[in-house]
Amino acid sequence: MDLIIATRNQGKIGEIREALDMLGVVLHTFEEFSEWPQVDEVGQTLEENAVIKAEALRNHFDVHTIADDSGLEVNFLEGRPGVLSSRYAGPEEDPERNIDLLLKELTSVPENWRSARFVCVIALALAENGLRVTKGECLGTILPERRGTGGFGYDPVFQPAGFSSSMAELSLAEKNSISHRGKALREMKKVLEGLI
């Protein structure tokens, strides 16, 4: 089975590859294509955006396509940045500026009020028009400063519940074993196993 991964985010691509390894699926990314449609994330929810991305690429290439839409929800900020996670500090989608803004907003907020969760929705748009959606979440807290160099996005300031390290201090395999994306992908792996 051939499957396109509908993202240009190398962090997501690496995690999806690791999670779907051994499935016997051939994964294709944007790097193999000379043209790649620009898809605007106009949905109001992670699920809407995941479906928009998966269907747009499936319609363009006529190949099974999976898309991830994910984000960070901070309780003290009433769920922000949420669906706007990648563009929190502006349209240039700069992860460092996003973290700076988040830390600024949480200045002086004590540790027990810094709870948050990562949420991930994976959508699979089948070439013959079917659609499957899976979800995962990972609870944790926002650290007062960056720690570690792994992962991507908000990983350096997210400490998963039950861990003393940040998400960016975990190996790829460790992150996938507890992360929102890892959970959603394990569910999607079961769906794919039923289709192969």
Ligand code: IMP
């Ligand atoms: P999307 O590409 O619109 O789904 O944006 C997802 C954004 O959420 C990313 O750019 C990150 O800012 C954040 N995010 C999602 N998953 C993760 C993760 O695993 N680690 C760190 N940040 C994440």
